[in-house]
Amino acid sequence: MAQPKTEPAEHKNKNQATNTPDTAVLNGAEILINTLKDVNVDTIFGYPGGAVLPIYDSLFDEHDINHVLIRHEQAGAHAADGYARATGKAGVVLVTSGPGGTNTVTGIATAAMDSIPMVVFTGQVPTDMIGNDAFQEADIVGITRPITKHNYLVKDVSNLEQVIREAFHVATSGRPGPVLVDLPKDMIKSEAHYSGLKKVSIPSYKPTREGHSTQVSKAAQMLSNAKKPLIYAGGGVILGEAWEELTAMAERLNIPVTTTLMGLGGFPESKPQSLGMLGMHGTYYANMATTECDVLLAAGARFDDRVTGRLDGFSPHSKKIHIDIDPSNIGKNVPVEVPIVGDVKNVLSAIDQQASKPDTTDWWNTIEDWKKNHPLKVPKSEGLIKPQRMIERISEVTNGEAIVVTDVGQHQMWAAQHYTFNHPRSFLSSGGLGTMGYGFPAAMGAAFGCPDRPIVCITGDGGFQMTAYELATAVEYEVPVKIAIMNNECLGMVRQWQELFYNKRYSHSILKKGNPDFVKLAESYGAVGYRASNDEEMDDILEKAMKINDRPVVMDFRVEARENCYPMVPSGAALNEMVEGPE
Known part of the structure; x- marks a missing residue:
């Protein structure tokens, strides 16, 4: 991927006023x-x-x-x-x-x-x-x-x-x-x-990095004796750069791993221990494993409501270990038997050194049955593009090597479900706040930070319009981000909830009449614009888009407007009460 320009083609002389000796x-x-x-x-x-x-x-x-x-x-x-x-x-x-x-x-x-x-x-x-x-x-x-x-x-x-x-x-x-x-x-x-200080010391601010040895030993013993262990990995695994320690532990102990939205890429999804994402739009097998496990190790996760579902139904049979560097997170939402405050990288390594491999044969047989009988579904296209297939094709075209950045809504959940994430720092999305308009500018920022990696922004026609004006920035600095608009002419997740829970009263969620021509919009800024309405056209423009390295590319994918995102845990339900969707 071509590196974004570092500046507009203008000014800058050789005199560097800020190149000044220390103590000046x-x-x-x-x-x-x-x-x-x-x-x-x-x-x-x-x-x-x-x-x-x-x-x-x-x-x-x-x-x-x-x-x-x-x-x-x-x-x-x-x-x-x-x-x-x-x-x-x-x-x-x-x-x-x-x-x-x-x-x-x-x-x-x-x-x-x-x-x-x-x-x-x-x-x-x-x-x-x-x-x-x-x-x-x-x-x-x-x-x-x-x-x-x-x-x-x-x-x-x-x-x-x-x-x-x-x-x-x-x-x-x-x-x-x-x-x-x-x-x-x-x-x-x-x-x-100006003194050129090199060290920073704040006496009142000393985060705990090493886990308490007694708590670490308890956690290791608990995992060793488990019959149905599960690792629940959150964004802290990525923020704490603990992905190698997590992978080593899961493989050595042969323990299944499920990740949160923020934890995607923290454990390679091509590994047999991966169960994908859990929570409101998590996989059937991840949610069922969370419900049925007997020991749950939460690493760098905060038990947020989109993961837990109804709290009294969350992992009711398990003893829980919680690793977090922020002590205020531990016990905030879910009581745990073994709290460990510390850097997740250090704590995982310490637990792995002490734990022995549990007997999980029966547990894995159960999980494999869930995977076989309840896979994620990709319906066949009958006209317009199916959103799930759009994500699969992007994953295939990029060989799972792209940094994927999303806005918020159905496309975000489909991206989490159907793109294969094998690397950390490869899925960027607004998880906690759920900010529409985040995707495109965040993708642009990622391109400046990682100019050698392909960057794909997967967005909706609603979210993209909130920050589409940044096409001017991307064109000026020659940022080759690929913008894949999942265009269903509506606010997809809002429309889905209105269909399921508000008697199909689509109040102010339909965008059809107000949407611009995204191809012309892109071209007006000097970007490349493409449109696809079926699978064949989609394959063609994806192939062309990935070859463009000197400016942004906007791809308008016309997808089935009434397609809903499943599995789904309805508000107020427990994880094992998920709706898998129509056959």
């Missing part, structure tokens, strides 16, 4: 740029405005940091989120005060719900004007306090370097999350000594 006296903007380079930031997603013009003036001569001019600040936050999920590094956002900051709120909340490391720099009015309702003033620290891991308002430029370093440390350590740094304009114009 610099203004706040220069301190910011130098510190960003020190913490290995290579990409910023931003949009200029009056309060941050000193920073943008410093960026004018900067060669080591790639600034991506997005078209809306919310999309900038999503792009930084996608960059972070794909690379494991903190995504970085730079916006101006007032509406610039408030436009990032949805993106910050999206990252917070899924524990994604991000640092957001917002401009602010000068310190002596804060609280006076100055032009483009907003209390962004107060607004974002509930949705950030931490945030800062810089009131002394001499503290700026330390604040920036702390922000990246907090965002990327322990349970990751977004951190906001609010920069009053006088702070980024004032001068201070």
Whole structure:
């Protein structure tokens, strides 16, 4: 895949004002740029405005940091989120005060719900004007306090370097999350000594990394004695880079593994131990294994409602082990017998060293029967494209090697079910907040972070229209992301719920008359646009799209509008009360 352009074809001279020796006296903007380079930031997603013009003036001569001019600040936050999920590094956002900051709120909340490391720099009015309702003033620290891991308002430029370093440390350590740094304009114009600090130490913030030895031994013994063990792996396995430890344990002990939406790719789905995803739209066999197991090891997962279904019916026969680096997660939703606070990578390795292989012969016979008798269904196309087949073809064409980014809805669940994920950091999606409009800008961010991997954005006709304007950014920077629109001319998941639970009263969920011509829309931005209405056309345009490496490609797949996403656990039901759908 061709690398996205690092800048528009314009300006940048050889004088690098921020290439300054340590301990020099610099203004706040220069301190910011130098510190960003020190913490290995290579990409910023931003949009200029009056309060941050000193920073943008410093960026004018900067060669080591790639600034991506997005078209809306919310999309900038999503792009930084996608960059972070794909690379494991903190995504970085730079916006101006007032509406610039408030436009990032949805993106910050999206990252917070899924524990994604991000640092957001917002401009602010000068310190002596804060609280006076100055032009483009907003209390962004107060607004974002509930949705950030931490945030800062810089009131002394001499503290700026330390604040920036702390922000990246907090965002990327322990349970990751977004951190906001609010920069009053006088702070980024004032001068201070830049010292080039190398270490960050926050006495009140020391995440526990090693699991308690007694708890680890209990967990190992419990697994060794289990007859029906199951590993339930969440997004923490990916955030904590524990996929090798998870795979080694599951293979050595021959224990089945089910993953959450956020955990997809944390365990290779081509392995025989994989049961796919569990939860509301999980596989029959994953949900049944969760219900019938006698020991459930939850690794880096938080027992959210889309996974558990009705709480009193969730895994009622099992003793539960819960590994999480955030102690507030343990016991929050589901009581557990063996809580272990620590880094999931370290804890899994420690348990694996002590556990012996349990006898799971009968358990596997039961699971294989479930798999045989209740597979995921891919109905045959009879005219328009079947959504499930669309996902399968994308998986086949990319050989399962793409980074797949989705919006939220039916297409998201079908992607989770029918794309084969064998690698970590290959499925990017808004899980906790369920943010429509996330997919395309996040895919763009992933492309900047991983230019050598194919990037496919699977989206709906509703979600794509929320951030379609970022085609301008993708074209400007030659980002070759492939956008696959599952076009059913409606808000698919909303329509499905209205069909099943609201007597087919499709209130304001049909988009047919208001949808644009997506091919013409793409071409108007300078992107490539294709349309397919049957399987043959779909195969043709997928083959052509994957060969284009210098700009985005929009593929309008016309799919069956009344196709519903199954299996499905209805709201208020237990996992074993799932509806498998029509024959």
